[in-house]
Amino acid sequence: MIVQLSSGKTIPVEMHKVRIVQKAFLVPIDERLKAIEAGGYNTFSLRTKHIFLDMLTDSGTNAMSDNQLAAMMVSDDAYAGCESFYKLTDAIKDVLGFDYVLPVHQGRAAEHLLSKVFIKPGDVIPMNYHFTTTRAHFEMAGGTVLEIFTDEALNTQSTNPFKGNLDLQKFKDVIAKYGREKIPFIRMEATTNLLGGQPFSLHNLREVKKIASKHGIPLVFDGSLISENAYFIKQREKGYADKSIQKIITELMSCVDIFYLSGRKSSCVRGGFIATNNKKVFEDIKPWLPLYEGFLTYGGMSTKEIEAMAVGLREMTDTNVAGSAADFVKYFAERFIENGVPVVTPPGGLACHLDAKLFLPHIPQSQYPAGALAAAVYLASGVRSMERGTISTDRDKEGKEVYADLELARLAIPRRVYTMSQIEYAVDRIKWLYGHRDLVKGLKFVEEPPVLRFFFGKLEPLENWGAKLAEVFKKEIGPSF
Ligand code: F0G
Numbered sequence: 211m212i213v214q215l216s217s218g219k220t221i222p223v224e225m226h227k228v229r230i231v232q233k234a235f236l237v238p239i240d241e242r243l244k245a246i247e248a249g250g251y252n253t254f255s256l257r258t259k260h261i262f263l264d265m266l267t268d269s270g271t272n273a274m275s276d277n278q279l280a281a282m283m284v285s286d287d288a289y290a291g292c293e294s295f296y297k298l299t300d301a302i303k304d305v306l307g308f309d310y311v312l313p314v315h316q317g318r319a320a321e322h323l324l325s326k327v328f329i330k331p332g333d334v335i336p337m338n339y340h341f342t343t344t345r346a347h348f349e350m351a352g353g354t355v356l357e358i359f360t361d362e363a364l365n366t367q368s369t370n371p372f373k374g375n376l377d378l379q380k381f382k383d384v385i386a387k388y389g390r391e392k393i394p395f396i397r398m399e400a401t402t403n404l405l406g407g408q409p410f411s412l413h414n415l416r417e418v419k420k421i422a423s424k425h426g427i428p429l430v431f432d433g434s435l436i437s438e439n440a441y442f443i444k445q446r447e448k449g450y451a452d453k454s455i456q457k458i459i460t461e462l463m464s465c466v467d468i469f470y471l472s473g474r475k476s477s478c479v480r481g482g483f484i485a486t487n488n489k490k491v492f493e494d495i496k497p498w499l500p501l502y503e504g505f506l507t508y509g510g511m512s513t514k515e516i517e518a519m520a521v522g523l524r525e526m527t528d529t530n531v532a533g534s535a536a537d538f539v540k541y542f543a544e545r546f547i548e549n550g551v552p553v554v555t556p557p558g559g560l561a562c563h564l565d566a567k568l569f570l571p572h573i574p575q576s577q578y579p580a581g582a583l584a585a586a587v588y589l590a591s592g593v594r595s596m597e598r599g600t601i602s603t604d605r606d607k608e609g610k611e612v613y614a615d616l617e618l619a620r621l622a623i624p625r626r627v628y629t630m631s632q633i634e635y636a637v638d639r640i641k642w643l644y645g646h647r648d649l650v651k652g653l654k655f656v657e658e659p660p661v662l663r664f665f666f667g668k669l670e671p672l673e674n675w676g677a678k679l680a681e682v683f684k685k686e687i688g689p690s691f
Contacts, residue, residue: 468484
């Protein structure tokens, strides 16, 4: 919850108490240098023991509530007909309003099943923006992803509250150009992850639905960050300030034909599902579920996680839970802005994003500025961020580099995990890095996997800049930090 202090300043205040803690480590810069060198300047290669604040992702890394942990203790491990599953279907019906549920082990498995059943070679799939796993699955099924975001979406220094909106005219143009039969569905991602966690408005979703319905195109909703999108609608869209998160979610869902999510984000567990009120959609996907995921009543999830998900879905409709990451992201971004460090605005749903094109303007996209920035942030602070730029965008079919629209280093905020002083520490070290940005140079691949290369790729720093940066850090801040 955002609270106003007597000075007029606002701060995010945690509406929970911390009763279980986990030890954190801050290894000195020389050890961090060794770790990032051994990991090919890829933050995915780092181990927890070398990381102070893990801001790689908010996926599966959130603090669970006491009620979630308690529910895990009473899970039913039956392979078929497991009672925990029926608690989940009840929660999905109550919160989202869907009758048919297909559980999967995580969000990308839902994308895999949707691709397998609905996408055929030559199809086009319009969407407000892609996520890495979405694009990979849809393309593997022979489809082409068409991103029809508004012009404002790529402006990282914007005040537009809904940069995740779909461009309605472009959507109409896509339908006119390709025809209904080439469009299996339209996909809307709640708080477009790769645009910096930017939401869409309810108004926009309703308009998208109107156009889609007119042409008989189903609307697929990626709700991995649904509670954050609903929270932003409450804060930013006229007429919603007094509506509950649950009410906003219900209004969102009235536009949706097929819903899926990664349960690892808003609902603070590990798992996922597809849900719908369309029996035929359910029946078309169902036969594939035991083959790829697991039987219908667990779908590859542990029954403990299914119990916790049923609780997590209900809890995410609490405004304080829905805003727990977003309020911290806002504070984080505002502190950077005060210090002149370029970040994506407005602050988004899952992370504070450093804009690497502005932070490191001297590094061309061919030398991966966002990857270099993520590595440099780790070196300067022990904070692990994630590259969300050209390294996260695979080459095209001819092997040519595809430059990403945005070059971002993502500092994700796992829900209810980090405190204000830890955020302040990160701001301080990254501010120091910004003052020494000229020391940071580009990267080049030494090992490049053919698909989703950002996971396992290995790179090396041009002109050995990592070691040079570490030397300056030791002189100015000290060798023991
Ligand atoms: N859709 C969105 C919007 C996501 O953010 C993610 C995952 C997925 C689908 C895939 O779900 O990981 O459960 O298979 N995002 C994670 C991240 C990986 O770090 O942002 P998953």
